[in-house]
Amino acid sequence: MLNPELKLNTKMFENPPAGGEQVPIRQGFGEGLLAAGEKNLQVVGVCADLTESTKMNLFADKFPNRFIQVGVAEQNLASVASGLAAMGKIPFISSYAMFSPGRNWEQIRTTICYNNQPVKIVGSHAGISVGPDGGTHQAIEDIAITRVLPRMIVLSPCDSIEAKKATLASVDTGTPVYLRLAREKTPVMTTDNTPFAIGKAQSFWLPSNGGNPKVGIIATGALLHRALLAAKTLEPNVEIEVMNLSTIKPLDEKAIIMLAKKAGRIVTVEEHQINGGTGSAVAECLAKYAPVPMEFIGVNDEFGQSGTPDELIKHYKMDTDSIIEAVNKILKR
């Protein structure tokens, strides 16, 4: 059952299988940045010719004097932001995740993280669900390359409302932040009243019998909705706890260890390469403190291709059926 304490969107399973109301996660960033700009005069926006696609246009239209258009130049994007931050600004830089933090990784490492400047890197169009644009534009390596950087906070909100909260929370961290966004409309699972804090994992789905779950699912991003659908489908035969891991770094180790100890089996779900991603982060933690059998839902060491988001999610085995399959498989281990 949905965790009643989190004031989640109870209509999220309406109109199956897609879910109720659907909004792109990037929309939440656009609204969050606008709100952040109104609250804090030091917030500035920098973009590499994708202002509308990344929804930075909401901020740019309202605050043209605090917006810088650098053109298709992602390396410059990162280092200009480093300079802005050195002068006291709180820069948000946006592009497609494939180009930032993809193309400009070394500039992010050296001029932002190593240089300790609190730049917020906003990677839109992350994951395979970018769809028809094809594999060149589907960033499925971005979590791996950002979570490996010292000082970097890595956020992967599950829906537009959480993305807005994550954007606002990023302003005050005093550190570099990577904020991962998706292009497509996805189900809205949270509400304005759902609590959010960087570094805090939350269990959105709990065993309806109040007992310990048989399997714990840890999901990040919009795929969380499919994980919840899987749990809903399997209930009451297999009681599952589903955790929303919207902060991938720093990892909420306490909550993850507790879930592993309760469930004894963990399935991770992410729209990202299995290698080096969220599942790896969870495995690094559990191997040390609470080793349990794990299954990993994600892209298995290959590139994406053109297709509709649903076709691709199914093809790369990240759909609800694949999550159910992983649960059944781990129950036999």
Next chain:
Amino acid sequence: MELNDDRIVELKEKANNIRISLIESLIAAGSGHTAGPLGMADIFTVLFFHTLKHDPKNPGWPERDRAILSNGHICPVLYSTMAHAGYFPVEELKTLRKFGSRLQGHPHRDFLPSLETSSGPLGSGLSQAVGMAIADKMDHGMTSGKRIYALLSDGELDSGQIWEAAMLAGKEKLYNLTAIIDRNNIQIEGYTENIMPLESLSDKWRAWNWHVIEIDGHNIEEIADAFDAAKSVVGMPTMIIAHTIPGKGVPEFERDYRWHGNPPGKGPTDKVPADKQAQVALNDLRTLGGKIKSEHQ
């Protein structure tokens, strides 16, 4: 301070002392870059002892000018200049590149917070300076008293990011930005025009709407005049192309790209045997110091 003849001699002596200290630090380190630091000593001297608005005893002073070193590998000259300016004791220069030292092999603000940036990977310093200049313009417009200085090498102009930054600086009309290229014609594997031709260099910067000044990078007066002239340029950033001699001050090392990445003792041995290189460099510079003094008297 007025730049009269006495002051020019003082600055020449200062530059020579900075060269001696940086050679001593490289000898103690046993690794590091020699040619670039020696070639840039006159420019660093004028910048830190004549042009820059800064306070070594209060490095975090918000109204200070900002000086960004993009090609971090020439940090021996930055460290030596900062030590002589009073940021930290000159004796500390001998800890260069050693474990626990504030003077990391390439500049790192975590260890030496008075640095404006950490640098090493080439090509990104101009972007950072552009970001700083935009921030200052955003906050203060023409009323700002600050200037942003970016020190670049010619070799790093091979990097595309430099030209991304060049375009943006021109577009944003960053009158508060002065950049300096160390045009010494060498990079680690050879002469710049063989590795990747850069000429016609001044035309390239003009094409991106920069004001360009070309100077002799060892002439104290020309360096100071160029920095001053940049302050009165309206509506565009200024690029000073400083023609320098790599290894300047040690004739046996001058103009030889093989001295780019080696310290005395590990450089090419066809002119000076390895075990004599340290002494030759220090002797040359001390003799030069004496010459500057006697010519003045």
